[in-house]
Amino acid sequence: MKFEPSLSDRSQWSIGEGCSMTKVLNVLSTKTAFQVLRELFFGTVRFDDFVDRTESSAPAVSRALKQLETAGIVAREPYQEPGQRARDRYRLTNAGEDLLPAFLSLVQWGDKHLHDGPPPLVFEEAGRALAVQVAPADAAARTRSDDITVRRPGR
Amino acid sequence: MKFEPSLSDRSQWSIGEGCSMTKVLNVLSTKTAFQVLRELFFGTVRFDDFVDRTESSAPAVSRALKQLETAGIVAREPYQEPGQRARDRYRLTNAGEDLLPAFLSLVQWGDKHLHDGPPPLVFEEAGRALAVQVAPADAAARTRSDDITVRRPGR
DNA sequence: CGGCATCCTGTATGATACTG
DNA sequence: CAGTATCATACAGGATGCCG
Numbered sequence: 001m002k003f004e005p006s007l008s009d010r011s012q013w014s015i016g017e018g019c020s021m022t023k024v025l026n027v028l029s030t031k032t033a034f035q036v037l038r039e040l041f042f043g044t045v046r047f048d049d050f051v052d053r054t055e056s057s058a059p060a061v062s063r064a065l066k067q068l069e070t071a072g073i074v075a076r077e078p079y080q081e082p083g084q085r086a087r088d089r090y091r092l093t094n095a096g097e098d099l100l101p102a103f104l105s106l107v108q109w110g111d112k113h114l115h116d117g118p119p120p121l122v123f124e125e126a127g128r129a130l131a132v133q134v135a136p137a138d139a140a141a142r143t144r145s146d147d148i149t150v151r152r153p154g155r
Numbered sequence: 156m157k158f159e160p161s162l163s164d165r166s167q168w169s170i171g172e173g174c175s176m177t178k179v180l181n182v183l184s185t186k187t188a189f190q191v192l193r194e195l196f197f198g199t200v201r202f203d204d205f206v207d208r209t210e211s212s213a214p215a216v217s218r219a220l221k222q223l224e225t226a227g228i229v230a231r232e233p234y235q236e237p238g239q240r241a242r243d244r245y246r247l248t249n250a251g252e253d254l255l256p257a258f259l260s261l262v263q264w265g266d267k268h269l270h271d272g273p274p275p276l277v278f279e280e281a282g283r284a285l286a287v288q289v290a291p292a293d294a295a296a297r298t299r300s301d302d303i304t305v306r307r308p309g310r
Numbered sequence: 311c312g313g314c315a316t317c318c319t320g321t322a323t324g325a326t327a328c329t330g
Numbered sequence: 331c332a333g334t335a336t337c338a339t340a341c342a343g344g345a346t347g348c349c350g
Binding site: 111 | 156157158159160162165167168169170171173174175176177178179180182184186189190193196197198208210227250253254255256257258259260261262263264265266267268269270272273275276278280283284285286287288289290291292293294296297298300301303304305306307
């Protein structure tokens with residue numbers, strides 16, 4: 001990368017301790033947090049489902065959900081199915097939804113470079129395969145996870 | 156997200172233990188690894204500069220570089236400046252360069268949602284601001300970090 | 311079922327010290 | 331300068347148990 005004005009004095013740039021990436025990693029500080037985030041994109045809403053599907057322990061999931069809630073990525077909302085007792089369910093906030101590129105870019109990098117099992121998942125919108133790209137901001141696509149179909153190719 | 160065929164049996168999908176994101180997080184398992192990756196994108200090549208600029212300790216950087224090298228993200232190449240002794244320098248491989256969307260998406264999410272200091276950095280290519288997007292794969296932009304200019308807005 | 315407190319283990323990190 | 335080994339600490343994760 002090139003820097004303007006020139007990178008003669010790094011202290012003038014917010015690329016050291018104040019780098020946003022560092023702050024994000026303090027919020028998504030654990031593997032469990034990332035796995036819970038993945039399940040949120042996949043539509044998981046119930047606590048025990050997070051535990052099963054992340055293959056993490058209940059305490060780890062509990063901590064991760066609390067951490068994500070504090071960060072404004074997850075909202076806990078009470079709901080009640082008829083005839084059932086009240087429960088909480090977990091949903092991505094708009095800020096959480098904004099993590100879609102981060103999530104997808106990690107998945108797709110792994111699919112490309114660590115591929116060693118079943119064929120990678122294909123993410124589609126309206127029948128067209130999707131990829132994460134660095135592109136001019138004015139051509140913003142802003143695909144939301146709700147609009148994405150995940151296809152499993154035959155092996 | 157929606158799933159096709161339907162997500163009745165999760166075991167048929169590589170979204171559990173075999174999820175690529177999980178494997179990626181086993182490679183980029185530490186905060187130091189992410190910070191070193193950031194510096195690689197910013198053009199840092201020398202060991203001591205990584206130590207200074209990541210604000211991590213030398214052992215942590217050493218371990219992170221080794222981890223990234225093993226994963227094929229970093230290449231260690233010897234070089235010699237005239238009149239100087241031989242050294243090693245560290246460079247992103249093509250696989251490492253492919254992590255650009257992951258890196259940028261984290262930075263930009265932090266800039267948007269954890270913003271609390273100096274104005275966020277602007278990443279440009281040919282004078283146009285860049286953003287990470289989820290878009291149809293056939294419109295692939297494939298911007299490389301070398302083509303990106305980082306601009307620091309006045310505060 | 312949903313969720314959290316407690317305890318124990320494994321790992322990430324930094325300080326220090328040492329080598330080329 | 332460019333690392334690495336060793337050790338001590340802090341934190342993430344799982345197992346267990348308890349409570350609504």
